Amino acid sequence: xxxxxxxxxxxxxxxxxxxxxxxxxxxxxxxxxxxxxxxxxxxxxxxxxxxxxxxxxxxxxxxxxxxxxxxxxxxxxxxxxxxxxxxxxxxxxxxxxxxxxxxxxxxxxxxxxxxxxxxxxxxxxxxxxxxxxxxxxxxxxxxxxxxxxxxxxxxxxxxxxxxxxxxxxxxxxxxxxxxxxxxxxxxxxxxxxxxxxxxxxxxxxxxxxxxxxxxxxxxxxxxxxxxxxxxxxxxxxxxxxxxxxxxxxxxxxxxxxxxxxxxxxxxxxxxxxxxxxxxxxxxxxxxxxxxxxxxxxxxxxx
Amino acid sequence: xxxxxxxxxxxxxxxxxxxxxxxxxxxxxxxxxxxxxxxxxxxxxxxxxxxxxxxxxxxxxxxxxxxxxxxxxxxxxxxxxxxxxxxxxxxxxxxxxxxxxxxxxxxxxxxxxxxxxxxxxxxxxxxxxxxxxxxxxxxxxxxxxxxxxxxxxxxxxxxxxxxxxxxxxxxxxxxxxxxxxxxxxxxxxxxxxxxxxxxxxxxxxxxxxxxxxxxxxxxxxxxxxxxxxxxxxxxxxxxxxxxxxxxxxxxxxxxxxxxxxxxxxxxxxxxxxxxxxxxxxxxxxxxxxxxxxxxxxxxxxx
Amino acid sequence: xxxxxxxxxxxxxxxxxxxxxxxxxxxxxxxxxxxxxxxxxxxxxxxxxxxxxxxxxxxxxxxxxxxxxxxxxxxxxxxxxxxxxxxxxxxxxxxxxxxxxxxxxxxxxxxxxxxxxxxxxxxxxxxxxxxxxxxxxxxxxxxxxxxxxxxxxxxxxxxxxxxxxxxxxxxxxxxxxxxxxxxxxxxxxxxxxxxxxxxxxxxxxxxxxxxxxxxxxxxxxxxxxxxxxxxxxxxxxxxxxxxxxxxxxxxxxxxxxxxxxxxxxxxxxxxxxxxxxxxxxxxxxxxxxxxxxxxxxxxxxx
Numbered sequence: 001x002x003x004x005x006x007x008x009x010x011x012x013x014x015x016x017x018x019x020x021x022x023x024x025x026x027x028x029x030x031x032x033x034x035x036x037x038x039x040x041x042x043x044x045x046x047x048x049x050x051x052x053x054x055x056x057x058x059x060x061x062x063x064x065x066x067x068x069x070x071x072x073x074x075x076x077x078x079x080x081x082x083x084x085x086x087x088x089x090x091x092x093x094x095x096x097x098x099x100x101x102x103x104x105x106x107x108x109x110x111x112x113x114x115x116x117x118x119x120x121x122x123x124x125x126x127x128x129x130x131x132x133x134x135x136x137x138x139x140x141x142x143x144x145x146x147x148x149x150x151x152x153x154x155x156x157x158x159x160x161x162x163x164x165x166x167x168x169x170x171x172x173x174x175x176x177x178x179x180x181x182x183x184x185x186x187x188x189x190x191x192x193x194x195x196x197x198x199x200x201x202x203x204x205x206x207x208x209x210x211x212x213x214x215x216x217x218x219x220x221x222x223x224x225x226x227x228x229x230x231x232x233x234x235x236x237x238x239x240x241x242x243x244x245x246x247x248x249x250x251x252x253x254x255x256x257x258x259x260x261x262x263x264x265x266x267x268x269x270x271x272x273x274x275x276x277x278x279x280x281x282x283x284x285x286x287x288x289x290x291x292x293x294x295x296x297x298x299x300x301x302x
Numbered sequence: 303x304x305x306x307x308x309x310x311x312x313x314x315x316x317x318x319x320x321x322x323x324x325x326x327x328x329x330x331x332x333x334x335x336x337x338x339x340x341x342x343x344x345x346x347x348x349x350x351x352x353x354x355x356x357x358x359x360x361x362x363x364x365x366x367x368x369x370x371x372x373x374x375x376x377x378x379x380x381x382x383x384x385x386x387x388x389x390x391x392x393x394x395x396x397x398x399x400x401x402x403x404x405x406x407x408x409x410x411x412x413x414x415x416x417x418x419x420x421x422x423x424x425x426x427x428x429x430x431x432x433x434x435x436x437x438x439x440x441x442x443x444x445x446x447x448x449x450x451x452x453x454x455x456x457x458x459x460x461x462x463x464x465x466x467x468x469x470x471x472x473x474x475x476x477x478x479x480x481x482x483x484x485x486x487x488x489x490x491x492x493x494x495x496x497x498x499x500x501x502x503x504x505x506x507x508x509x510x511x512x513x514x515x516x517x518x519x520x521x522x523x524x525x526x527x528x529x530x531x532x533x534x535x536x537x538x539x540x541x542x543x544x545x546x547x548x549x550x551x552x553x554x555x556x557x558x559x560x561x562x563x564x565x566x567x568x569x570x571x572x573x574x575x576x577x578x579x580x581x582x583x584x585x586x587x588x589x590x591x592x593x594x595x596x597x598x599x600x601x602x603x604x
Numbered sequence: 605x606x607x608x609x610x611x612x613x614x615x616x617x618x619x620x621x622x623x624x625x626x627x628x629x630x631x632x633x634x635x636x637x638x639x640x641x642x643x644x645x646x647x648x649x650x651x652x653x654x655x656x657x658x659x660x661x662x663x664x665x666x667x668x669x670x671x672x673x674x675x676x677x678x679x680x681x682x683x684x685x686x687x688x689x690x691x692x693x694x695x696x697x698x699x700x701x702x703x704x705x706x707x708x709x710x711x712x713x714x715x716x717x718x719x720x721x722x723x724x725x726x727x728x729x730x731x732x733x734x735x736x737x738x739x740x741x742x743x744x745x746x747x748x749x750x751x752x753x754x755x756x757x758x759x760x761x762x763x764x765x766x767x768x769x770x771x772x773x774x775x776x777x778x779x780x781x782x783x784x785x786x787x788x789x790x791x792x793x794x795x796x797x798x799x800x801x802x803x804x805x806x807x808x809x810x811x812x813x814x815x816x817x818x819x820x821x822x823x824x825x826x827x828x829x830x831x832x833x834x835x836x837x838x839x840x841x842x843x844x845x846x847x848x849x850x851x852x853x854x855x856x857x858x859x860x861x862x863x864x865x866x867x868x869x870x871x872x873x874x875x876x877x878x879x880x881x882x883x884x885x886x887x888x889x890x891x892x893x894x895x896x897x898x899x900x901x902x903x904x905x906x
Contacts, residue, residue: 055729066577069567073581073588076560080592087552091597099595106591114584121577125357250691258680264567265673265868275670275725279677282718286677289710290684293703295695368879371869375883375890378862382894389854393899401897408893416886423879427659566869 011225015233024244025183027233032078032252033187034225036259039071040284041192042199043218043263048277050206050214057211061270063122067219068264070118074226075260077107081247097245104246105238108231115227183249184291211272219263251294255287313527317535326546327485329535334380334554335489336527341373341561342586343494344501345520349568350579352508352516359513363572365424369521370566372420376528377562379409383549399547406548407540410533417529485551486593513574521565553596557589615829619837628848629787631837636682636856637791638829640863643675644888645796646803647822647867652881654810654818661815665874667726671823672868674722678830679864681711685851701849708850709842712835719831787853788895815876823867855898859891 011034015027050057081104088095192199206214230246237244248256262283266276313336317329352359383406390397494501508516532548539546550558564585568578615638619631654661685708692699796803810818834850841848852860866887870880 062571065567065571069564069578069581072564072567073584076564076585077588079556079560080588083553083556084592084595088595088597095597103591103595106595107588110584110587110591114580117577117580121575126575126577251687254683254687258683262673262676262680265669265676268570268872269666269669273725273730275721275730276673278718278721279673282677282714283680285714286681286684286711289707289714290688293688293692293707293710295692295699364873367869367873371866371880371883374866374869375886378866378887379890381858381862382890385855385858386894386897390897390899397899405893405897408897409890412886412889412893416882419879419882423877428877428879570872 011229012232015229016236019233019237019242019244020240022242024237024242026185027244028246028248029183029185029187029252031225031230031233032248032256034229035071035074035222036187036255036284036287037192038218038222038225039259039263040280040287042202042221043215044277044280044284045199046202046206046211046214046218046277047266047272047280048274049203050209050211051272051274051277053207054209055273057206057209057272059211059215059267059270059272061267063212064215064219064267064270066118066121066126067223068260068267070114070223071219071226071260071263073114074111074223074230075256077111078226078230078246078248078256079253080107081245082250082253085247100245100247101243104234104244107246108234111227112231112235115224115231118223118227181291181294183252183294187252187255187291188288215267215272219267251290255290258283258287313531314534317531318538321535321539321544321546322542324544326539326544328487329546330548330550331485331487331489331554333527333532333535334550334558336531337373337376337524338489338557338561338586338589339494340520340524340527341565342582342589344504344523345517345565346579346582346586347501348504348508348513348516348520348579349574349582350576351505352511352513353574353576353579355509356511357575359508359511359574361513361517361569361572361574363569365514366517366521366569366572368420368423368428369525370562370569372416372525373521373528373562373565375416376413376525376532377558379413380528380532380548380550380558381555382409383547384552384555387549402547402549403545406536406546409548410536413529414533414537417526417533420525420529483593483596485554485596489554489557489593490590517569517574521569553592557592560585560589615833616836619833620840623837623841623846623848624844626846628841628846630789631848632850632852633787633789633791633856635829635834635837636852636860638833639675639678639826640791640859640888640891641796642822642826642829643863643867644884644891646806646825647819648881648884648888649803650806650810650815650818650822650881651870651876651884652878653807654813654815655876655878655881657811658813659877661810661813661876663816663819663871663874663876665872667816668819668823668871668874670722670725670730671827672864672871674718674827675823675830675864675867677718678715678827678834679860681715682830682834682850682852682860683857684711685849686854686857689851704849704851705847708838708848711850712838715831716835719828719835722827722831785895785898787856787898791856791859791895792892819871819876823871855894859894862887862891 011030015030018027018030047057081100084100084103085095088099202214202217205211205217234244234246262280266272266280313332317332320329320332349359383402386402386405387397390401504516504519507513507519536546536548564582568574568582615634619634622631622634651661685704688704688707689699692703806818806821809815809821838848838850866884870876870884
């Protein structure tokens with residue numbers, strides 16, 4: 001959980017800086033990219049590497065199910081502004097950026113409130129749902145003392161802030177020289193680069209047969225992006241005076257829905273094996289191919 | 303089961319009167335509204351209230367699964383006319399209201415036949431699937447004698463008929479004065495007002511830890527709307543000489559698909575807890591926000 | 605497995621001949637038709653007939669789950685070119701047949717590689733996942749000796765080749781005289797006629813209460829069509845110098861997604877009963893009605 005909050009700090013800072021420069025498309029692409037990157041790429045690699053070493057691995061099914069349902073809920077929330085645009089647009093005078101911003105704000109508030117309910121459920125009323133064996137939890141939580149944890153958090157945040165300033169600044173240049181689109185950079189590049197720490201932790205845990213932690217990191221991270229980071233970015237955008245909506249391109253919406261669906265299928269039985277890692281990665285590669293060939297995003301117009 | 307048929311009588315009468323006045327959009331909206339209202343709002347409240355009182359509640363998983371698959375089947379049936387319109391419309395001379403009515407009639411017949419198969423399965427061949435403990439069934443079925451049940455059914459039907467005449471009559475007025483759309487009224491208002499009795503029963507049962515009955519009422523009700531009431535309304539519309547099709551607006555189609563999907567995820571493990579109630583209600587609120595901001599429905603044109 | 609490969613040979617030959625004559629729409633329709641035909645029609649009949657004889661039937665849930673996830677993955681792969689077309693089309697100069705062919709080729713390669721991973725998983729590392737009781741496997745595999753099997757395979761292939769030459773030749777004639785569309789023939793007629801052998805085997809096994817084999821044939825067959833035959837046809841189309849893409853019409857995409865989804869719901873619990881057969885067949889009939897009324901396919905243009 002600490003790990004996930006940690007990663008979110010980095011994510012929030014990068015996105016906040018991009019937002020203040022008006023790069024809303026990159027911000028939105030990095031939201032979807034983080035979700036599919038964690039669900040497909042990080043979890044896929046973890047399951048694959050773990051599965052190569054251990055024939056079958058187990059994790060807490062009840063906890064994964066709760067998270068998977070929350071992700072589905074978030075996916076529904078992220079589909080709606082796009083659906084609204086598509087539907088309202090064909091109605092004369094029915095669509096306006098202002099109404100879409102209100103709609104997005106409403107959805108962001110619901111997602112944000114749901115996040116705190118999920119937190120309460122996870123940390124308070126049903127804590128036992130998310131634990132596997134006490135030993136795992138203890139071992140990983142005693143690695144760092146709270147003081148050490150906070151220090152590292154602060155230092156890393158500073159480093160991330162500098163790096164992300166640099167990262168966001170160079171996106172425009174890279175984009176023109178390499179010839180890939182904003183969405184491809186947001187969805188694929190930023191998501192992988194920005195979360196390297198979580199990736200390696202999740203994979204290491206899987207190789208130590210601590211699948212519960214590994215799945216927890218990958219799903220927990222996506223969940224926090226969808227239910228916490230995305231709403232906070234909407235709220236921030238109002239502070240910056242450049243309201244952002246939650247409308248995504250059709251391929252982004254599809255990518256999130258497909259990822260969340262595959263995750264639900266794979267996490268439903270509480271066990272993993274290497275082919276499930278391959279399946280997650282295949283979906284990731286297929287989506288990567290799609291985003292690579294897509295022309296510069298046109299936000300949905302029917 | 304009696305309860306559900308009872309509710310349907312009210313639903314059918316309200317919709318029948320609206321149909322005879324040519325308010326097909328309200329009728330269709332009340333179909334989708336009843337489905338999502340029961341699956342998300344009623345079940346959500348039941349699971350939440352029950353979950354606040356009891357840490358974990360259990361229901362018969364096999365029965366819920368059969369019902370959830372039937373609802374998915376119904377959702378597929380309700381998506382198709384909209385998909386047909388979208389696809390056929392772009393083909394020159396390919397779409398006509400007549401063909402769409404035939405298509406809808408065909409689907410209605412298949413759904414109607416499936417309903418009787420499901421009834422036979424539920425009440426005859428696999429009755430034990432839907433029972434939890436004998437005691438529950440007995441207790442709730444002995445509350446009313448058959449005679450008392452029928453009397454109450456008849457009286458209530460009369461009351462509902464009068465009320466719905468009034469209800470349908472005032473829709474137009476309310477709509478203009480409050481400034482909300484036909485679809486919002488059908489999907490949110492009619493669905494909640496029209497089914498108040500079922501709502502309270504389902505919630506009460508959940509609070510008595512009779513989750514099996516509670517889930518049975520909420521899912522059973524949606525199922526009967528989708529597989530029985532909707533087809534019967536199509537058949538009725540031919541009697542009234544104003545054939546209705548099963549084409550819904552995109553947001554309605556999405557709302558039904560999303561509700562049925564979330565229901566499947568939540569009912570798959572045969573147990574509920576309060577966060578699942580929150581998740582169902584969050585989806586309901588998000589869909590409510592969508593329908594609130596949507597402009598007056600334009601039936602799908604690409 | 606032999607059975608499935610066998611059926612694929614027939615499928616590949618029919619499709620190859622159609623491809624060499626430039627009937628890409630029929631080829632694509634027969635891909636989707638084979639998938640939904642096996643998942644809905646063959647499995648539906650098997651489950652129904654088996655379920656009428658036996659109250660509950662069981663199959664290996666872990667194996668079915670792996671196959672169902674692979675089918676979902678394939679469905680995602682088949683949705684993407686259509687989604688790409690829809691999205692890229694609205695971007696000025698964004699869509700070209702060449703880019704779409706590259707995209708389809710990339711997806712075909714990923715699906716093809718995944719197929720061999722799934723094969724390795726099924727036949728090597730996790731063979732026990734797909735076995736039910738030793739007795740079943742032995743009994744069915746001793747029916748034919750390898751030599752007899754190969755001989756029958758060769759003879760049948762020759763017969764199929766002749767028949768399919770004939771079949772493909774007459775499609776155009778039938779189509780005009782009966783007045784049904786290319787897609788309807790591909791999706792409904794070719795899929796049923798072309799796979800009659802598998803159909804009867806799957807149904808027979810279900811009636812002998814060997815549900816594991818029955819489910820294995822129906823799902824395994826769809827899987828091979830989606831992950832092996834479809835990619836090979838793309839590769840072949842390049843040999844013939846008439847590159848085919850994987851773009852399907854919206855109704856085909858919907859039919860595949862709906863079938864795969866219903867399959868996942870039904871196969872999740874490792875047991876079947878007659879109502880599940882009815883549900884699968886209902887979806888098949890509803891989709892059949894859709895394809896019957898659809899006008900001549902317009903490949904997606906927004």
